[in-house]
Amino acid sequence: MxxxxxxxxxxxxxxxxxxxxxxxxxxxxxxxxxxxxxxxxxxxxxxxxxxxxxxxxxxxxxxxxxxxxxxxxxxxxxxxxxxxxxxxxxxxxxxxxxxxxxxxxxxxxxGYGPIEPFLRDPDLTEVMVNGPDSIWIERSGKLHKVEGAFGDEAHLRRTIDKIVSRIGRRVDESSPMVDARLPDGSRVNAVIPPLAIDGSLLTIRKFSADPYTSDDLVAFGTYSQRTADFLAACVKGRLNVIVSGSTGAGKTTTLNVLSSFIPTDERIVTIEDAAELQLHQDHVLRLESRPANIEGKGAIDIRDLVKNSLRMRPDRIVVGEVRDSAALDMLQAMNTGHDGSICTVHSNGPRDTLARIETMVLMAGMDLPIRAIREQVASAVDLIVHQSRLRDGSRRITHVTEVERMEGDVITLQDIFLYDHSMGFDENGRSLGRLRATGLRPKFIDKLAHENVKVDPMLFAMDGI
Missing domain, CATH: 1.20.58 (Methane Monooxygenase Hydroxylase; Chain G, domain 1)
Known part of the structure; x- marks a missing residue:
């Protein structure tokens, strides 16, 4: 031989x-x-x-x-x-x-085998493994299949085990799903058989070592300089802001940028499922939820952390994502003197954001009438910033909407800035639209004035961007 x-x-x-x-x-x-x-x-x-x-x-x-x-x-x-x-x-x-x-x-x-070169690439935002023979990446908002594969299913499972074991988590037949983060902060989701039929699935949302700033978002076209100035004034003026959008729309990046506008002399408590926010203020307390252990005990969810944060004397509460009954506690915090709180919610638009919050409050098991919930929402939330990922892969803020008041049984909304889709696309399929002022002046300008935050009235003028 x-x-x-x-x-x-x-x-x-x-x-x-x-x-x-x-x-x-x-x-x-x-x-x-x-x-x-x-x-x-x-x-x-x-x-x-x-x-x-x-x-x-x-x-x-x-x-x-x-x-x-x-x-x-x-x-x-x-x-x-x-x-x-x-x-x-x-x-x-x-x-x-x-x-x-x-x-x-x-x-x-x-490292992590065949996906290690992609994790080192700073231009990639996501790495997706669809079984041992299929690796996909996201670059500039678009998905691409790449050369490279794991040796077999066992090789992929060893890599997943290496990722989750380094952060004290496990994945096996009794616990076939895991949502965790790498030491550098990148978010990891893994699903293994029998839930994943065609082989183990691994999704890594990469963490930017150098977080984006407001100037970066302006350069990317995510929003205009006018909108940036307006949102900075809203955060400094202690308005309660909800950042909404679909999965992968860039909500966490926008939340991080909005949080950067918070003054450095305030005590900030951040609450997340997997810690992604990067705040550079002096007084930041970071909390992260915890799943149940192997016996099904010891779980600490977002709602528990929100409740506990109220006893930590916060000036601001920043919640990475509200997806369940924690919405009730978040509304209570916003309505009990913790102004300036910011959180994200999955939704299709500003109106849907309010509907989702109502649904999540009902998940708390409280037998509350819808009108009472809506009154709480209208009183607590001042501004909704809705973000979308467009067809060309770009991430744009499409609505900056004021939550006004209750009229009858309906919460009235007013768009301050609105994305103009009428300009269409260029020959490369890139959107030519822009975020434009609607010309309407928000009602909370007086509230900002009470916080000694002045807003240039020309920010709301319709001409130019």
Missing amino acids: SSLADRLAAASRDRTSSGSGQTDALPAKAGTDRTTTTTRQEDEFRDLKATVHNRLLQQLGPKLYDADLTQSELERMVRSALQDAMQDEDVLITPADRTRIAQEIADDIL
């Missing part, structure tokens, strides 16, 4: 002879030979990679899990051992292939 080195040397001779032009086979036959040769080369590449990988694991053993080693020390140790193992394998491969094998093995041991 030939050795791995003999087979790789034979494959190298095949490549040399096939490129020398000495054969006169028919084009179709030549194409078939090339395909067969390429497949054989890939198989031999995988064999060599597996051999080196196993040798490295045998050589390092428990050192890979030594808690006393820093990440940089571990990386140096692995790369040094990897270089030695590659040199000991006396095979004929190109320097590019040798570098590729070394990088892939290092990614497997030190």
Whole structure:
């Protein structure tokens, strides 16, 4: 039986002879030979990679899990051992292939395997694994399938286990779903069989090490400079703001930017399922919910944290996302002196946002009449900022809407800024629309004045942006 080195040397001779032009086979036959040769080369590449990988694991053993080693020390140790193992394998491969094998093995041991290069790419916002053979990424709001795959379902499961175990979580048949975050803050969702029928599913929403600022959102076209100035005044003036939108619309990014307008001398409590907000004020207290343990006990949800935050003497409460009965406690906080609170809600528009809040309040189990709930909402919420991801992949604020008052049994809304879709799209499919002032002056201008926040009346003028 030939050795791995003999087979790789034979494959190298095949490549040399096939490129020398000495054969006169028919084009179709030549194409078939090339395909067969390429497949054989890939198989031999995988064999060599597996051999080196196993040798490295045998050589390092428990050192890979030594808690006393820093990440940089571990990386140096692995790369040094990897270089030695590659040199000991006396095979004929190109320097590019040798570098590729070394990088892939290092990614497997030190990182997250085939998806590690995408996690290092700062231009990507999301990495999605749809089973071991399918990896997708989101770039500039658009989805793209990429080259790369896990070896098999077991390889993918090992990677998922590595991700969740580092943050003290688990995923198995008794708990086949997990929602967690990487050490750098990136949000992770994993679903494994039997819930995932065609193989384990992994979704990673990447965390920006350098958070976007208001100027960045203006440059991206998410909103206009006028809108930025107006929203900054609303936050400084302690208005209660809800950021609404669909999944992936950019709500958390906008929430982070709005939170950056909060004065540095205020005590801020942030409450999230997976901590994503990056506030740079001096007095920030970060709370994160906790799922149940293996016995089904010990869960701490957003509602528990909102209740507890009221005892922490907050000036502001910032909730990453309200999706259940925590809405009732959030309304109570807004109505009991904790002005300037900000949260996000999933919805299709400003009116739907109010309807969802009503539904979530009813989830608390309180037998409250709808009118009483609406009166609470109208009293608590001052402004709704609705964001959408458009067809071209861009994320735009489409509504900045004032919540006015109750008229009969209906809460009246007034759009202050509205996205103009009438300009259509350019030849590349990019939206030409802009966020425009409607010309209406919000009723809460007087409330801002009481907080010593002045708003330029020209922000609401209809001409220009």
